[in-house]
Amino acid sequence: MNAHPQPGMHPDAEALSAFAEQALGGRERELVLGHLAVCPRCRQIVALAAEAADVEFAAPAQAEASRKATRIAWWRNWRITWAPVAALACVVTLAVMVHVRRVERETESARTAQVLPQQQALAAPEPRQRQAEMAAPTAAAPAATPHRESAEQAASLKEPPPPSPQSVAIAAFSAQTATAPSNTGAGGTLGSAREGGGEPTAPPSMSTEAAAWRQQPAAVSAEQAQAMPANERRAWKMAAARPADTAAQPVPMAPAFKSAPAPASELHGLFAARVARPAPLPSGKAAVSTASIGRKEMAVDSTGAVFLSLDDGAHWSPVARQWSGQVVHVATKPGASPMAAAVFASPEAEDKAAPLAPPTPAVTFEISNDKGQRWTSADGHVWTPE
Amino acid sequence: MAGAAAAGPGGGVVAVDASLLDELWRECAASAWGLERAEFERILLGVAAAQNFGLAEGAAAGHAEFYRGLRLDDLVLARACAGGHERAWEHFVAAYRGPLTRAAIAIAGSETLGRELADQLYAELYGLTARDGKRRCPLESYRGRGSLMGWLRTTLAQRHVDRYRRTRREEPLEDVDAAAPGAAAETPAAELDALGRAVEAAIAGRDAEEHFLLAAYYLDGQTLLQIARVLGVHEATASRKLHRVLGELRKQVLRHLEGQGLSRRAAQEALGADPRDLDVNLKKLLQQSQVDSFPEKAAE
Numbered sequence: 001m002n003a004h005p006q007p008g009m010h011p012d013a014e015a016l017s018a019f020a021e022q023a024l025g026g027r028e029r030e031l032v033l034g035h036l037a038v039c040p041r042c043r044q045i046v047a048l049a050a051e052a053a054d055v056e057f058a059a060p061a062q063a064e065a066s067r068k069a070t071r072i073a074w075w076r077n078w079r080i081t082w083a084p085v086a087a088l089a090c091v092v093t094l095a096v097m098v099h100v101r102r103v104e105r106e107t108e109s110a111r112t113a114q115v116l117p118q119q120q121a122l123a124a125p126e127p128r129q130r131q132a133e134m135a136a137p138t139a140a141a142p143a144a145t146p147h148r149e150s151a152e153q154a155a156s157l158k159e160p161p162p163p164s165p166q167s168v169a170i171a172a173f174s175a176q177t178a179t180a181p182s183n184t185g186a187g188g189t190l191g192s193a194r195e196g197g198g199e200p201t202a203p204p205s206m207s208t209e210a211a212a213w214r215q216q217p218a219a220v221s222a223e224q225a226q227a228m229p230a231n232e233r234r235a236w237k238m239a240a241a242r243p244a245d246t247a248a249q250p251v252p253m254a255p256a257f258k259s260a261p262a263p264a265s266e267l268h269g270l271f272a273a274r275v276a277r278p279a280p281l282p283s284g285k286a287a288v289s290t291a292s293i294g295r296k297e298m299a300v301d302s303t304g305a306v307f308l309s310l311d312d313g314a315h316w317s318p319v320a321r322q323w324s325g326q327v328v329h330v331a332t333k334p335g336a337s338p339m340a341a342a343v344f345a346s347p348e349a350e351d352k353a354a355p356l357a358p359p360t361p362a363v364t365f366e367i368s369n370d371k372g373q374r375w376t377s378a379d380g381h382v383w384t385p386e
Numbered sequence: 387m388a389g390a391a392a393a394g395p396g397g398g399v400v401a402v403d404a405s406l407l408d409e410l411w412r413e414c415a416a417s418a419w420g421l422e423r424a425e426f427e428r429i430l431l432g433v434a435a436a437q438n439f440g441l442a443e444g445a446a447a448g449h450a451e452f453y454r455g456l457r458l459d460d461l462v463l464a465r466a467c468a469g470g471h472e473r474a475w476e477h478f479v480a481a482y483r484g485p486l487t488r489a490a491i492a493i494a495g496s497e498t499l500g501r502e503l504a505d506q507l508y509a510e511l512y513g514l515t516a517r518d519g520k521r522r523c524p525l526e527s528y529r530g531r532g533s534l535m536g537w538l539r540t541t542l543a544q545r546h547v548d549r550y551r552r553t554r555r556e557e558p559l560e561d562v563d564a565a566a567p568g569a570a571a572e573t574p575a576a577e578l579d580a581l582g583r584a585v586e587a588a589i590a591g592r593d594a595e596e597h598f599l600l601a602a603y604y605l606d607g608q609t610l611l612q613i614a615r616v617l618g619v620h621e622a623t624a625s626r627k628l629h630r631v632l633g634e635l636r637k638q639v640l641r642h643l644e645g646q647g648l649s650r651r652a653a654q655e656a657l658g659a660d661p662r663d664l665d666v667n668l669k670k671l672l673q674q675s676q677v678d679s680f681p682e683k684a685a686e
Contacts, residue, residue, distance in 0.1 A: 012527065013527070013537055013540040013541045013544055014527065014528060014529050014531055014532065014537060014540075015531070016540045016544075017531070017532035017533070017536040017537045017539070017540040018531035018532035018536075019616075020532070020536060020540070020615075020616060021532040021533060021536050022618040023455070023531050023532045024531065028437075030594055033594040033595055033598055034594035034597070034598075036594075036598050036601075036602075036616075037594050037595075037596075037597030037598035037600075037601055038597065038601070040601070040605065040606060041547055041548075041551065043598070043601065043602055043606055043608075043616075044543075044547050044606065045540060045543040045544050045547050046540075046543075046616050047602075047606070047608055047612050047616060048493045048543035048546065048547065049493070049536070049539040049540045049542075049543040050612065050615045050616055051492060051493070051612070052488075052489035052490075052492040052493050052539045052542070052543070053489075053536065053539055054615070055488060055489070055492035056485055056488060056489055056492075056535070056539075
């Protein structure tokens with residue numbers, strides 16, 4: 001059997017193909033359809049040919065679909081790769097952040113390492129002053145000793161146990177904070193110590209320097225106070241009356257606080273709040289040294305710029321440069337500034353000022369530059385060289 | 387265009403109108419395959435004569451539409467290939483070799499059998515077979531009524547079905563249509579005879595398309611989609627036609643039964659008879675009811 005016109009009973013391939021393609025006329029179609037109705041062979045041929053045609057027509061559609069599927073697969077692949085890409089991006093971001101923080105930390109620690117020795121050197125009292133301070137307690141020591149012991153006993157009963165010795169910064173920090181509980185009447189207050197004839201005590205954890213800082217206001221004995229000039233005596237009285245305000249706060253570097261925070265029991269009252277609150281300076285730099293008198297607060301940043309705050313560090317204003325070199329340290333200095341001394345030296349001024357206005361603080365700010373030169377100021381605005 | 391081709395007294399085609407021939411010649415670009423104009427006209431006349439313009443036998447008329455309805459591009463390519471034109475063969479191979487192989491694989495349902503089937507037909511098309519010492523090419527039988535690819539697919543299907551049936555004949559016959567044994571006839575024999583006659587009459591009264599529907603669906607087991615594709619209708623249309631045919635057959639059977647003296651109730655009960663009790667060979671009935679419908683057939 002071949003594709004030639006069938007002389008037998010079956011229509012040839014031409015007729016069946018034309019029938020399947022609807023290319024036959026009405027009469028020819030009826031003839032082929034009639035044959036198909038009775039001929040399973042031709043029905044099968046037509047069905048197979050139609051099926052093959054469907055496959056052939058579906059091939060381009062399948063190719064198109066496969067192309068689309070390929071595109072979809074590409075996008076799907078990208079979707080699948082989103083997860084590792086995102087994870088990789090997160091890892092890279094974290095690594096960069098960690099690196100930046102480490103670099104910042106190292107920079108700050110290096111800066112701290114540069115400034116801290118100078119700060120410690122500046123914070124140390126001068127030999128002459130230290131000698132005077134050492135002489136004064138010696139004279140008052142026999143009378144003060146029993147009171148000191150009783151004060152220490154009272155402190156040991158009322159206060160929590162002292163922390164273990166830590167860094168110098170923590171010790172100095174503790175020394176400053178010791179002024180706060182002194183207001184509560186516990187042993188060691190300047191006023192009570194003076195009234196009791198003793199001297200303020202430092203916690204056992206204090207270093208010698210810190211204790212010296214703390215003992216500075218109390219280093220003046222009653223006899224010395226009597227021998228003081230009027231202006232200095234007034235300043236001494238004010239210092240004694242306002243122990244908290246006169247607390248000199250050579251605050252160590254912020255990283256030192258962060259790395260070795262003092263226990264909450266040590267951070268008494270106001271000072272704890274001050275330490276907890278960072279001091280944002282207008283320069284954006286970290287404060288390397290701060291000191292406060294009452295609500296006034298002075299700060300020196302890492303570039304040597306000096307800032308003054310009148311509201312306990314809430315707002316800062318830069319201080320005009322009136323010194324040479326780079327300021328590296330700010331502290332409070334007991335005793336009247338030259339300006340205050342001039343004021344206090346005038347009896348008229350003393351008599352007039354006393355009832356009207358609060359007395360001028362006897363404690364002044366003092367800044368030191370990198371060459372060891374010092375300037376003092378009573379208000380933080382006007383600075384005079386020492 | 388009237389009088390495109392003139393029919394001779396005996397219905398033979400004598401010539402193609404010159405203007406129509408020019409138009410068809412330009413359309414199919416037969417010269418690209420090396421065909422001469424006279425040869426092209428001879429091909430057209432041969433196609434028209436073989437199919438009598440698609441008209442009933444004995445009818446003769448000039449039909450430009452018939453010529454215009456031919457797939458002239460495919461026709462001239464097939465004839466050029468049959469004539470051994472090299473460029474035509476190159477074009478044929480480039481355009482049809484791949485689809486031919488894919489169609490063969492789809493028809494055979496197997497990659498190996500499909501490629502074998504395609505290669506066999508391709509060799510035959512190339513004229514490797516000879517009869518009486520003369521090279522024979524099946525492409526000469528292509529007359530352009532359908533597409534050349536459709537003709538190739540149908541030819542492949544013919545080859546595959548014939549080979550399958552030939553090998554099937556060599557297998558032992560199975561008694562597929564054997565009646566179910568032991569089925570007790572609950573319906574009276576008279577009613578069963580009446581039912582058989584009614585079914586024969588009802589089926590005989592259906593037209594060719596309905597016969598094709600019933601045979602393809604119930605005998606060949608084709609799906610409605612396959613039937614719809616052959617008929618060129620939607621699958622839902624084929625389904626509706628099938629249901630309509632079944633409903634009408636049932637009505638006609640009932641009518642025949644009532645015409646043979648059965649009551650309505652008895653006729654409906656007779657329809658509920660077990661089909662295995664019926665002495666009706668539907669396969670034979672469907673396949674022989676219109677045995678005279680195809681004019682080209684002859685006694686097998």
